[in-house]
Amino acid sequence: MGKILLVEDNAMNRDMLSRRLIRSGYSVVIAEDGRQGIASAHAEGPDVILMDMSLPEIDGWEATRQLKGDKSTRRIPVIALTAHAMSSDRQRCLEAGCDDYDTKPVDFQRLLTKIHAALQSVPES
């Protein structure tokens, strides 16, 4: 199915989402902040990254920018997850290099669709 890197600082959400994703058949790697997220992306080479934007250490925007600025991680689709519901948030996420965007609380079915789409769109390397 695919390996998902979930970068999320809230423990409950991390736990809940990771368990549901695993139940849906994905393998999940977790990271608790931006710095860990970047490290895991390099170390684990996930197929998709679910990135919370409000993160300690390095925030989601910055982490995404760095990942997208790095040749080795550039191709990994990043789906932003944010509790900020402003449409400008969406814009900012896309500007930072995110491939897609979803709001919290997560509509799990919708999120699965987006993950699926992101996995499909990864260009063959």
Added chain:
Amino acid sequence: MHLLDLSLKRKLTLFAMLTASLALLLASAAFLAYDLVASRSRLADALHTQAQIGAGTVTSPVAIRDEHATEEPLPDLPPWRERLSRYPGAIVLLTLAGALVALLLSMRVHRLIAAPIIELEQTLKTVATDKNFTLRLKRTRNDELGALVDGVNALLFEIQRREMSLARTNDALLTQTRQLNHETSERQRLQHELATLAATLEQRVAERTSAAEQRARELKGSRDALTKQTRIVQSILDTMSDGVIVADDAGRLILTNPAAKRMLKVSDTDQLTDDWAERHGFYRPDMVTPYPNDEFPLMQAIRGRAPDSAQVFVLGDRRDSQGAWLNVDAMPLRDEDGVLHNGLAIFRNITASKRAEDALLKAKNAAEAANRSKSQFLANMSHELRTPLNAIIGYSEMLQEYARDTGQEESIADLEKIHGAGRHLQSLIDDILDLSKIEAGKMELLLDTFDVTQMIHEVTTTLQTLVEKNGNSLEVNCAAEAGFMHADMTKVRQVLFNFLSNAGKFTENGTVRLAVSRVNEDGRDWVRFAVSDTGIGMTEAQMARLFQDFTQVDASTTRKYGGTGLGLAISRRYCEMMGGRIDCDSTAGKGSTFRFELPAKVDAREVSRPVDVRDVSRPADAADAGDSQASLPSADNLVLVIDDDPVARELMTRVLSKEGFEVATAASGAEGLALARQLRPAVITLDVIMPDMDGWSVLAALKGSRDLADIPVVIATMTDDRHTGYVLGASDYLAKPIDAARLAGVVNRNVSPGALVLVVDDDPAARQITGRLLRKAGWRVIEAENGRVALRRVEEERPDLILLDLNMPEMDGFSLIDALRRDTSQPPIPIVVVTAKDVTEEERQRWKGSVGQFVQKVAHRQEELLGAVRTHVRASVKLKRVA
């Protein structure tokens, strides 16, 4: 017959006879007397008495009777009587003989004397009768009568001569008389004419006189009116609270009303001298800068300029140390010929309103600050609330799945309740956040063109179940002509969702109808949506509060039916944002109809733009860059994308927005041309293959228009016909599929064509990376390894921007800035400092005027660097263009 009238002949005859008779008588008497005396002597005494008596009788023979009487006393004379009786007969015979002789003689005399005279007389009579003066008498004798005839003939000749000359004179006189008559009649005619003229003249004079009198009356009337008006104007001037000053062009005050004297402490003798504003303590509204005398409105007015209203602060005297704000309106006064005579200034004391305004402004700022912090609080809270909510919803969903999988059916219903409550809470948060976003002006419109019928189909499909839950049926009537509309589809859908879910919620076993139509009103197309139900309806009081922000119609309703009760308020705000209207009517117990209508083509420029599009959580330095970018006029930063493919439009919009451009899109050639004319974008990207009007036609039209020909056009197409593009005047050519970096580079190059950036850094790797980045983005780049080299490069070609490292050998960044600023002959080159060191606040302040922006030198902050370069290069190029 009178003796004198007798003819000459008879006179002569008579005269001769009388003379002869008398002579005989006298001779007879003398003889008798002698006879008597001789007889006496003979008769002696005796006959004395008888002689006497006889003498007496002879002397008076007529008195015969008396002789008889006397005969008595003569008693005896018989001899005498006899004698005497013989005498008378002798005498009579003698006398008769004498008379006869005299007659014969006179007849002879007549032949000699009277006849020629009578002839003369006859001739003269003929002359007199016939007026024939040509007759002449014959001269027969040489005596006195001959002379007389000569005389008469001479007389006749003379008379004839005279007669002739008289006749001539008469003729002349006649002619003259005739002439005179003519002249007289002429004169009479003239006199008549003169009289007519005189009459006309008199009439005219009369008319003129009456007109003049009328005019005089009118003049008096208007003079009276003028006097009255002057008095009124004077009263107004005296009583008005605005100060009025009129000064002539030499600066003398010719009118100051009492209010002006009070307000400005001017006197009638005041002069608009060079220090007038200073003398009267006039300041700019900032209360600090003295008002320049020349710029004072009244000064301008007497020089013929019509200045705008100005606000002036007047320094107070000791009594009123607070001073006063005056609003000054001034204008030049000209006569009918436009010749400037005076300047008028009206001073209104606006201190009170100014203070109130200040207070209001403070209150408004405070309120806005409060509102901002409220919005921020809401945004933060919503974030804080969503995180635990995410867990609640997620875990409850997960547990439901577990329960289903493990057959724990009894807990599923409870888990559904937790899940439902979580979703409700989420919708509450969303609504509150939406409303606060609208409130804070942060709600944005994402305009798009969509098929109304299609959208209605999606909405009703989604809501079918919800509406039919209460046993309702849903009827949809979407007019075929509803067509396409250009609006924020998400928001239209949200309003429809709101209306339909409300209708379903408040109606049981009834009908919910949705009707959509398109109408033309006020010259534009509108799309009308109406949702009616047969539900519980509303009272008047409920309806009044229906669309108000943060007002629930009835808290109990919300509790009973669910929802936030804010949906309608949000719907109203959405409709207003799109330039539409919303309303409803309702009868309690019968049902309600909710309607909204939107322009079929929502005009982004018409609707209220959000004031502040910055997110509250955006980093401060990025916000600064945003500020300076926002200060550029939009057209300089605007790219118009003309493409019929919505995917291409979306992609290009995203790329260009990311580059910091404002983007307008057009889905057809015609729309593109119209927008180009309206918006005057900095660059146009143009697709070639489009229906109706293809890109080449649009390009030709753009280049053919004098106003639009200067706008660079970038052709973006899949066709490979560069040649046509360049021939038609395209500036650049981009092959589809669009490469984001290339698009950005090409557009940048066209917005600020040929812009030159000087990169000053002692690290060659850093110079290289930055150089490559900038070249890719469309700029020309030159490099320098230290300040000294940089100065040389600037000498060679003046760059539009300098990217400057601070720590360098030989000449560091700040020294270079100093050196550059010393040259004031040209406008300063914008400088962006790119440094790895932490710039202190003190340093920032110190170099604020010289350095446009400080950027942290971090390898991955390319976006920020590019943003800074874009901003300053554009500003610089624009400045150059203006200069």
